[in-house]
Amino acid sequence: MNTLKRTPLYDTHLALGARMVEFGGWEMPVQYSGILDEHHTVRHAAGLFDIDHMGQFEVTGKDALPFLQHLFTADIARLDLYQAGYAILCYADGGVVDDTFVYKLPGKTRGTVKYLIVVNASNRAKDWTWLNAHRGGFRVELEDVSDTFYLLALQGPRAEEVLQKLEWFDPRQLKYHYAREFRIQRARGLFARTGYTGEDGFELFIPIQYGKQVWDAILEIGRDVGVKPIGLGARDSLRFEAKMPLYGHELDAHTTPLEAGLSWACELNKMFIGRDALLKQKLEGVRKKLVGFEMIDRGVPRNGYSIVKDGQTVGVVTTGMFSPTLQKNIGLGFVPPALSAIGSEFEVVIRGNALRARVVKTPFYENRARQKI
Numbered sequence: 233m234n235t236l237k238r239t240p241l242y243d244t245h246l247a248l249g250a251r252m253v254e255f256g257g258w259e260m261p262v263q264y265s266g267i268l269d270e271h272h273t274v275r276h277a278a279g280l281f282d283i284d285h286m287g288q289f290e291v292t293g294k295d296a297l298p299f300l301q302h303l304f305t306a307d308i309a310r311l312d313l314y315q316a317g318y319a320i321l322c323y324a325d326g327g328v329v330d331d332t333f334v335y336k337l338p339g340k341t342r343g344t345v346k347y348l349i350v351v352n353a354s355n356r357a358k359d360w361t362w363l364n365a366h367r368g369g370f371r372v373e374l375e376d377v378s379d380t381f382y383l384l385a386l387q388g389p390r391a392e393e394v395l396q397k398l399e400w401f402d403p404r405q406l407k408y409h410y411a412r413e414f415r416i417q418r419a420r421g422l423f424a425r426t427g428y429t430g431e432d433g434f435e436l437f438i439p440i441q442y443g444k445q446v447w448d449a450i451l452e453i454g455r456d457v458g459v460k461p462i463g464l465g466a467r468d469s470l471r472f473e474a475k476m477p478l479y480g481h482e483l484d485a486h487t488t489p490l491e492a493g494l495s496w497a498c499e500l501n502k503m504f505i506g507r508d509a510l511l512k513q514k515l516e517g518v519r520k521k522l523v524g525f526e527m528i529d530r531g532v533p534r535n536g537y538s539i540v541k542d543g544q545t546v547g548v549v550t551t552g553m554f555s556p557t558l559q560k561n562i563g564l565g566f567v568p569p570a571l572s573a574i575g576s577e578f579e580v581v582i583r584g585n586a587l588r589a590r591v592v593k594t595p596f597y598e599n600r601a602r603q604k605i
Contacts, residue, residue, distance in 0.1 A: 313338065525563050
């Protein structure tokens with residue numbers, strides 16, 4: 233018996249020729265036309281992703297801000313209205329519960345605000361339990377609104393051009409990491425200039441009843457500029473080239489944000505769960521560092537492969553593959569700080585062979601045009 237969850241577009245994905253796989257408890261499309269083709273589509277045109285497996289929680293109430301400040305590494309107080317910020321939930325020892333995006337939005341009544349938290353699909357139940365376990369003493373209300381919106385992402389250099397042609401969206405003048413409301417008839421949704429590919433693009437919170445209508449409309453109106461549906465395979469290669477972490481790979485309960493190179497997302501001048509552990513690491517140094525590397529010898533590094541130096545295992549590969557954009561075999565992995573400098577060399581054990589690799593600058597790929605938005 234199939235116990236995996238399915239998004240409402242499951243049959244649509246099958247009709248488009250998608251190959252479905254398990255991901256975070258969901259049956260999701262891994263590819264349609266092929267991972268390489270889909271990867272290049274996003275880099276050069278635009279691709280449409282079904283990301284409805286992601287969870288969304290709303291936080292409201294008089295103590296919503298202090299509650300979030302207590303839980304998240306980022307300074308939520310700095311968010312403007314309609315702004316989104318990357319924020320991490322930590323355990324007391326600094327290990328990561330999850331990495332999220334937090335949106336500050338207008339509340340239901342004039343002068344109030346609400347916060348929308350977007351969490352990883354595989355961590356949805358855990359995050360919900362974590363938030364509720366720490367609400368004591370705070371005057372807050374929590375609501376799981378994951379079934380209220382249908383989440384889509386349109387990513388790529390022609391994404392704005394495509395959205396401009398649809399009556400529901402006007403992405404012009406929308407700055408990076410900001411959101412705007414839209415309406416479909418009387419239903420209200422949200423679209424944001426955010427994404428997980430390293431490209432310019434948008435994530436769309438669509439009223440649930442209009443999810444397929446918007447999906448079909450984007451593919452239809454974007455066909456002439458090369459828009460295609462994109463699966464999890466290309467989503468992984470795209471985020472990897474841009475060095476965007478994936479929970480369970482670069483982040484987990486045994487890895488801190490500082491070890492993963494995410495100190496910029498940690499405001500150590502405020503108190504939050506895990507802050508003292510992170511401050512201790514900052515003062516005394518981390519045990520391991522996430523680095524990017526390219527293979528010198530011929531071989532493809534993969535998640536879980538050992539990193540060795542002088543015959544001793546010193547680290548592990550978190551993500552690795554042949555980069556469609558760079559046309560190289562590259563990887564991310566944790567190594568001791570002494571091996572983290574650019575130019576440092578070590579070996580990756582691939583099928584029993586220790587093959588040479590060299591630390592390089594990351595992100596591997598960076599879209600300069602996106603930084604100007």
